[in-house]
Amino acid sequence: MSSVPLNIDGRDLIGKPGQTILEVARENGIFIPTLCHYTGTTNVGACRVCVVEVENARSLVASCCMPISPGMVVRTDTPKVRASQRMIVELLWSSGDHNCLTCEQNGACELQDLVYWLKIDHPRFAIQPPGHPVETTNTMIQRDLNKCVLCGRCIRACNEIQVNEVLDFSMRGSHAKVGPAFDADYIDSECVFCGECVNVCPTGAITFKQARFSGRPWDMKKVRTTCAYCGVGCQIELNVHDGRVIKVTGNREFGQPNQGSLCVKGRFGMDFIHHPSRLTVPLIRKKKGGELTEATWDEALDLIAKKFKALKKQHGPDSIAGLCSARCTNEENYLFQKFMRAVVGTNSVDHCARL
Amino acid sequence: MTNSIEEIEHTEMILAIGTNTTENHPVIGAKVKRAVRQRGAKLLVIDPREIALTKYADLWLRQKPGTDVAVLNGLMNVIIAEKLYAADYVKDRTEGFEALKKVVENYTPTYVEGITGIPADDLKKAARLYAGAGRASILYAMGLTQHITGTDNVKSVANLAMLCGNIGIEGGGVNPLRGQNNVQGACDMGGLPVSLPAYQPVANDEARGRFEKAWGVTLPPRPGLTVVEIMNAAHKGDVRGLYIMGENPMLSDPDLAHVEAALKHLDFLVVQDIFLNETAQLADVVLPSAAFAEKDGTFTNTERRVQRIRKAVSPPGQARTDWEIIAGIASRMGYPMSYRDAEEIMAEIARVTPSYAGITYERIEREGLQWPCPTLDHPGTRFLHKEKFSRGLGLFHAIEYIPPAELPDREYPLILSTGRVLYHYHTGTMTRLAEGPSERCPESLIEIHPEDARAYGIADGQKVRVASRRGQVEAKAQVTEKSPAGTIFMNFHFREVAVNLLTNAALDPIGKIPEYKVCAVKVEAA
Numbered sequence: 001m002s003s004v005p006l007n008i009d010g011r012d013l014i015g016k017p018g019q020t021i022l023e024v025a026r027e028n029g030i031f032i033p034t035l036c037h038y039t040g041t042t043n044v045g046a047c048r049v050c051v052v053e054v055e056n057a058r059s060l061v062a063s064c065c066m067p068i069s070p071g072m073v074v075r076t077d078t079p080k081v082r083a084s085q086r087m088i089v090e091l092l093w094s095s096g097d098h099n100c101l102t103c104e105q106n107g108a109c110e111l112q113d114l115v116y117w118l119k120i121d122h123p124r125f126a127i128q129p130p131g132h133p134v135e136t137t138n139t140m141i142q143r144d145l146n147k148c149v150l151c152g153r154c155i156r157a158c159n160e161i162q163v164n165e166v167l168d169f170s171m172r173g174s175h176a177k178v179g180p181a182f183d184a185d186y187i188d189s190e191c192v193f194c195g196e197c198v199n200v201c202p203t204g205a206i207t208f209k210q211a212r213f214s215g216r217p218w219d220m221k222k223v224r225t226t227c228a229y230c231g232v233g234c235q236i237e238l239n240v241h242d243g244r245v246i247k248v249t250g251n252r253e254f255g256q257p258n259q260g261s262l263c264v265k266g267r268f269g270m271d272f273i274h275h276p277s278r279l280t281v282p283l284i285r286k287k288k289g290g291e292l293t294e295a296t297w298d299e300a301l302d303l304i305a306k307k308f309k310a311l312k313k314q315h316g317p318d319s320i321a322g323l324c325s326a327r328c329t330n331e332e333n334y335l336f337q338k339f340m341r342a343v344v345g346t347n348s349v350d351h352c353a354r355l
Numbered sequence: 356m357t358n359s360i361e362e363i364e365h366t367e368m369i370l371a372i373g374t375n376t377t378e379n380h381p382v383i384g385a386k387v388k389r390a391v392r393q394r395g396a397k398l399l400v401i402d403p404r405e406i407a408l409t410k411y412a413d414l415w416l417r418q419k420p421g422t423d424v425a426v427l428n429g430l431m432n433v434i435i436a437e438k439l440y441a442a443d444y445v446k447d448r449t450e451g452f453e454a455l456k457k458v459v460e461n462y463t464p465t466y467v468e469g470i471t472g473i474p475a476d477d478l479k480k481a482a483r484l485y486a487g488a489g490r491a492s493i494l495y496a497m498g499l500t501q502h503i504t505g506t507d508n509v510k511s512v513a514n515l516a517m518l519c520g521n522i523g524i525e526g527g528g529v530n531p532l533r534g535q536n537n538v539q540g541a542c543d544m545g546g547l548p549v550s551l552p553a554y555q556p557v558a559n560d561e562a563r564g565r566f567e568k569a570w571g572v573t574l575p576p577r578p579g580l581t582v583v584e585i586m587n588a589a590h591k592g593d594v595r596g597l598y599i600m601g602e603n604p605m606l607s608d609p610d611l612a613h614v615e616a617a618l619k620h621l622d623f624l625v626v627q628d629i630f631l632n633e634t635a636q637l638a639d640v641v642l643p644s645a646a647f648a649e650k651d652g653t654f655t656n657t658e659r660r661v662q663r664i665r666k667a668v669s670p671p672g673q674a675r676t677d678w679e680i681i682a683g684i685a686s687r688m689g690y691p692m693s694y695r696d697a698e699e700i701m702a703e704i705a706r707v708t709p710s711y712a713g714i715t716y717e718r719i720e721r722e723g724l725q726w727p728c729p730t731l732d733h734p735g736t737r738f739l740h741k742e743k744f745s746r747g748l749g750l751f752h753a754i755e756y757i758p759p760a761e762l763p764d765r766e767y768p769l770i771l772s773t774g775r776v777l778y779h780y781h782t783g784t785m786t787r788l789a790e791g792p793s794e795r796c797p798e799s800l801i802e803i804h805p806e807d808a809r810a811y812g813i814a815d816g817q818k819v820r821v822a823s824r825r826g827q828v829e830a831k832a833q834v835t836e837k838s839p840a841g842t843i844f845m846n847f848h849f850r851e852v853a854v855n856l857l858t859n860a861a862l863d864p865i866g867k868i869p870e871y872k873v874c875a876v877k878v879e880a881a
């Protein structure tokens with residue numbers, strides 16, 4: 001059978017065999033909230049925020065894990081479903097330190113969104129955060145497990161997407177915790193700081209440390225570009241605020257070649273952009289052995305043109321050579337070799353591709 | 356790459372040779388690991404170093420550094436002897452098989468064991484593993500190319516792939532992983548002494564004629580000099596003026612003492628960069644340029660995908676984009692170059708570069724296109740050589756093994772191999788300014804095997820001096836079994852431990868790639 005007829009919220013729909021209720025609902029624009037679900041990783045059905053009512057089922061079912069079957073009748077919005085979702089979300093809220101005032105993810109938090117969507121004013125339970133110390137032992141990633149909802153997304157991202165196999169649950173029940181083996185801090189573990197876990201965390205439990213207090217999520221202008229490091233050419237988002245690159249995020253919607261994943265260089269290697277040691281003015285050495293001193297663009301470019309023309313005239317075009325760059329753009333490399341060939345008149349143009 | 360990054364995750368078998376993928380191309384490394392862990396792909400690793408991928412491998416062949424041709428010939432020997440090769444493919448799509456067969460006949464597993472140190476039985480297993488897969492992808496990087504036999508090595512992997520019918524199919528291919536973001540593009544654009552854009556030879560009158568017409572000038576027909584040759588010519592006084600854009604040969608080139616002398620010997624050196632790097636410090640004129648986040652343009656990744664970069668912030672101070680600077684100099688030399696923006700330059704590229712002819716900014720706004728993309732309605736090319744090779748039939752190259760140029764002897768008893776580490780990039784000018792990566796990897800360490808450490812009385816963390824015939828450096832030792840006994844490993848990211856003071860400038864005769872993976876050194880406590 002290649003199509004499975006079913007009904008969700010009164011709509012007759014067709015799904016494919018093997019699809020879950022959640023998948024069919026999403027394909028058809030029916031919203032079911034989720035928390036632990038993360039496309040491309042194992043469905044664990046742990047948070048049960050995605051519950052729905054299925055006719056003739058004894059209890060509510062987790063839509064992310066339940067395969068569709070022919071004739072299935074599903075309701076996503078019954079009072080029973082909502083009551084169950086509220087209960088779950090209130091428990092999560094009250095068992096953590098969800099202080100949105102100072103949270104970096106304020107405005108980009110899936111727990112916050114759920115609370116609002118379910119119209120919850122206060123949790124009915126007393127707020128009792130677990131009192132974990134905030135992990136600030138490395139400069140790249142900060143972890144505040146008091147904001148962790150134990151969805152396990154970071155674990156699955158680390159193990160199933162990046163396959164770095166660093167994270168897991170430790171302990172069970174009310175003491176459950178996510179992290180590297182032996183409850184180590186990231187810096188003392190095998191973590192390679194790819195930052196995938198930060199990208200997938202639905203709350204403010206794992207955040208980019210250097211970006212703290214540098215701009216709210218809604219302040220960030222996200223500019224899609226290509227990583228400046230290796231030849232994979234990962235598509236990245238530069239998060240810009242006040243003319244500065246604050247952090248780098250991945251975005252799965254960009255597709256190949258990296259499907260939102262990055263490595264430590266692309267994620268945390270961008271400090272150089274705003275580094276004070278950047279060159280900002282042309283420099284000229286007036287005489288051999290002298291110092292480099294500041295000059296205007298006109299002075300610098302005139303001098304180069306004059307010297308190159310003189311060398312060409314006296315010693316021929318092959319007395320001048322050029323190195324273009326595996327780090328510059330296609331447009332710049334094209335223009336550079338055009339300059340060497342058409343203007344200087346030599347084919348001595350190369351770059352460090354081999355190195 | 357002949358094939359696409361995406362395909363790596365969906366192939367049946369991956370052969371990784373001379374690539375430390377999880378450190379140098381981590382996102383591709385993740386795909387390899389996913390293929391193995393989640394999709395049941397087989398993984399064969401061929402590498403002298405115990406890289407992280409060996410943990411995921413079905414089989415790991417640990418050859419002596421610089422013996423790759425022998426290993427590959429050995430694999431082909433077994434595959435032919437056991438008739439595991441793709442006979443129909445070889446018959447229909449290739450030529451030169453008999454010559455190949457004749458050469459590899461001598462490379463029996465026992466003979467190869469003598470050269471490479473790989474147990475004959477492992478070699479046989481590896482051959483069966485590779486040949487047994489329906490679709491197999493070969494990945495390689497600098498570990499294969501940075502040898503005097505780099506070109507031979509690359510031809511040998513191509514031989515192996517063709518022998519098993521793995522070129523021109525989805526999930527197959529011979530896939531070099533490029534080290535730098537736009538090496539592919541710099542080559543495509545004619546940043547090479549022998550070729551104009553799209554690898555059109557400068558020596559070819561017809562090709563050159565097209566560019567003469569497009570650019571309105573006569574062009575020199577004689578191929579120019581390569582990087583290393585340029586340095587030699589500068590040394591001799593044949594090259595007097597040098598214009599360097601965004602490169603730092605004072606740290607990346609082999610035999611640095613020689614490079615420094617060469618650069619100092621120049622009449623006029625112009626360096627255009629984002630930092631006052633080691634090379635810029637020697638320049639007569641230094642021009643401040645814009646970084647990748649400060650300009651528009653395109654990079655071409657290792658799978659030939661042309662992708663946009665976009666201006667996100669302004670360049671600091673008076674810094675300008677590289678293309679504006681080049682255009683400024685050209686115009687002052689009497690050849691006006693005026694472009695409105697990078698997009699206009701791309702339009703010109705598309706006009707003169709057949710493989711980029713169908714590429715426009717508009718088309719790659721959402722997703723990059725893989726060349727060849729010859730027309731505006733062409734969807735780009737995911738894998739090459741589908742029905743036939745560029746030259747028609749695929750040509751086998753019969754290649755004999757040649758040992759590295761400089762082997763250990765009594766005075767310099769160890770092999771030095773160089774490479775990168777995950778946390779840093781190339782000469783370190785960018786990553787070393789990054790707080791996070793520098794915290795994780797603050798200094799250069801010399802990896803040395805416990806046996807060698809014992810022999811030379813070196814403890815973990817102790818400062819040691821490494822010397823070759825060309826120079827010496829000092830750094831802390833890290834005693835580890837990652838590299839085999841007799842081989843030490845160093846990275847080239849740290850200027851204070853400039854490993855290229857040691858390396859050998861011996862070049863591959865065709866690829867002109869220096870032999871960074873093998874030179875002879877001695878080690879002593881500092």
Ligand code: SF4
Binds near residue numbers: 157164166190194195
């Ligand atoms: S940063 Fe990467 S390696 Fe480290 S824990 Fe997160 S996902 Fe795993």
Ligand code: SF4
Binds near residue numbers: 148201203
């Ligand atoms: S740290 Fe974040 S991603 Fe990980 S389990 Fe907690 S809430 Fe989920």
Ligand code: SF4
Binds near residue numbers: 229261262264267380
């Ligand atoms: S993020 Fe890492 S893997 Fe991706 S292009 Fe940048 S350096 Fe390469």
